[in-house]
Amino acid sequence: MELLYEPAPEVIEEYGGFLRGIMDLRAGMASTEAAQQVLALMRAVTDPEELETLETSLDAIGEWAHGTHVAGIMLAGLPQAELAIFRSAWAGEARLYHHRGPTDEELAAERANVEAIAAFIRAHEIRVVNASLGFGEDYVASQLRHERDRYATDEAVRERAAAVQAHRAETWRQVFAACPDTLFVVAAGNSNRDIVEYGDVPASLEAENLVVVGAVNRFGEWATFTNSNPERVRIFDWGVAVPSLVPSGETVPLSGTSMASPNVANAAAKVLALNPDLTPAEVIALLEETGDPIAAPFDGRIVNEVRALRQARRRR
Template sequence: MSKLNLIPVAAAAALLVSLQGQTLAQSADAGKTASNTRQVITRADQLPRRSVTLAMLPSAYLQAPLDEARKLGTQLEAQLLADLAAYDIQDPTTLREGYTALATLAQLRGDWAAVPGWTAKARALQEKAAGKQTSGVLTDLLSQQRLEQRDAAWLTAEVARRYSAMNWTEVQDVVKSNRGAVETFNPELLVGGFKAQLDALASNGQMVVPDRVAMTIVGARMQIELLGPHKQAIVKGLQQVLDANTRAVAKADIWTPRTFAIASDAKASPVLIGVWDSGVDLSLFKTGAARGLAFDDDAQPAKALLRPLGEAEARWPQLRTMIKGSMDQRAALDTPDSRQLRATLGSLKADQVKGFTEDMALAGLYVHGTHVAGIAVEGNPFAQVYAGTMLWSHKAEPAKPSEERSRRTAAAYRSMVQGFKSAGVRVVNMSWRYGPSAYEAVMAYHNLGGTPEARKLEAARLFKIERDALHGAIAGAPEILFVAGAGNEDNSADFEEYIPAGLELPNLLTAGAVDQAGSETSFSTFGKTVVVHANGFEVDSPVPGGVRMKLSGTSMASPQVANLAAKLLALKPELKPTEVKALILQGAERLAGADGKPGRVNLINPRRSAELAGIKL
């Protein structure tokens, strides 16, 4: 179970289906009240769960006659429409997912004229400027092409026309990312990803799967039907938009002028930063007397502070190229690394996907903690790193959850925080996040927990053991400031429950991600606990061995906040964590939203916070 807040480091990784999201759901008695009014839903755990019985393995639906998928679609569409009638869902993200699913189901049954109505409803719920313009556009165009029986030339022209009419400053990152994702689309990756995970889930459950898995099957089948044959036409249209904007003025960089570096001869004290992550190459950093503490994926004590690559060590140069290539591809950069990525993804066969994606997951875990540490110490010659290493699994098959395992995890959390305290750590960065839905997904994979409703309750119980332990451990370390990444699901942390991002404590800050221009990224999660933002888009930092890469995610935003905290503590070591937190919040700037009013982005301003602390720069 991956718990990192990093955007997938390869396009193929995104094709491994996440089972953690919640869909609209209805049980026999759900939504009924004395007055037959709609039941108000304010939290994800209020949505009931249900299952669907499949007629064949998920991967088989991707290649069987389309009518087989339509049988699933008919059931899912009736359920979704009933849900919208029964529930007053207060979460825009959940509603958006429901409307998007209905657009896909309309495509499945060939009702092309109905698609724009559903995508318009989903688009209206977008809260970010780019999403308001780009959401559902390709879905609409592919549906219109079928409805009007247009050719590839028409599709290319329409893609170029629609995207060219958008505000380039606001949508450029999404356009670049979309181009990269479409260009690397390969149906073999979908089939292979299904065989690696969803087929096992279905087999374990005797073909009874969560309804969201059925919707994933339908969505993947429609990608194969519509996107696969037309990807070159779409890429050509998007490339025309990119070419037309090559001379456009780059986004203003409002981030860099706000940052500062401490001079090596400044009057400052060493400050120890804990990097609670997937492992750190400590040879790249200064360390304290204590170098770190590690636990394996089973929450047992371990020795490795940098994740071992094992037999994949020989493949590391190629995997590093894949990581770099995926970042370049998303940025629409035609580099040797992005060309190698395209060639690799384009040539993969279904039976090779599992090994490739596990390799990429391993590589992601290998680079993540070191990259985060590099951001946390940037510009601070007095910073030292303490590795709090969690050796999470990279395997497609997740470990079985149990009370014993959760209690070991809880104990590991307490031990890790005690390790920070004993070492004298002043700031801890936590670029990871998960919630009870993760355990629901894993229990469904292994067919544990009984009925879907019972599984939901058991997942919440196991999660609570770990949540309470983490909350208590952080609360019991008031001398340390903890910083968490919000997450990369573009959803509300108020609707879903997560740790550590959803915890509210005096010595904890949760950060969302913006780009260098201060625009909220398309992926950043939001909510009342996400109280500050920092640059988390294409941030340059070292990976093991010292090679530098640009990675994106709230994983890259939270160590920017930890970086500021560590600098304040180096220059004024007498500050308490609550005082540092207050200085960061007081120095932050509430940026205007699309309507010109104060928005939800609260961008930290390191220089301003330093000035408030009485530090002369």
């Protein structure tokens, strides 16, 4: 299979071994041994341009592995499943919109891309879509501050960041509304914050066919990095050191709500395989009803696949 994004071979050879640490840092797990190795590598570089090149290479490794790893989790135990891969960014850009914000033309292209995805979903009657992605207004603002020639004041930065976020939110609302028979499973994010307070997209949105997933470790304990909200993030799954394939053919344990989300999508697909008459809202309710309770800071449910499948059979 051709990869949608692949770094230069020399980048993979030199930095591929740092993958777990790269992803630990993305998940805010800076104290792990793997993350410390990456930080030591970065601290050893003092020249700003060389550091920029290194950070770009490390980001490229993360992008190279992320989608394949997520797909492997989503397909586990589903030998008859068919997988459609949707591109959420432009091939060849390891650091999309780095030190700049998206232009109006690029936002329009994002919307056209998502509209095309929605059309594909409807045409092929796709029942479950996983979205291990997210956009934060604060991140957009941090990149816009590098464009002082266009956004000279903090107020201008805030206004543009809010406009970008509003555009993206409306784009995702449209795709949810356009595909009412499809369950969208979205990662909550890895910033240990409230998705509604910060307006993260698409995690902060509401729709009957949308479930937002937080992360726990293999023991069912709240992952330190997971985003949350007591009303919106009601379902959790394993998202710490989750093993899956990467493009090199290795099985690597990676962390993040990006890994928890496809675990839930996987369970939802199995539920629908047993009982295809269930609506997205009914699948969400079933997963929550049959899940194991999670402890503080918020109530919620960890998907219990065995109980969920048993209940799906009973409701046929």
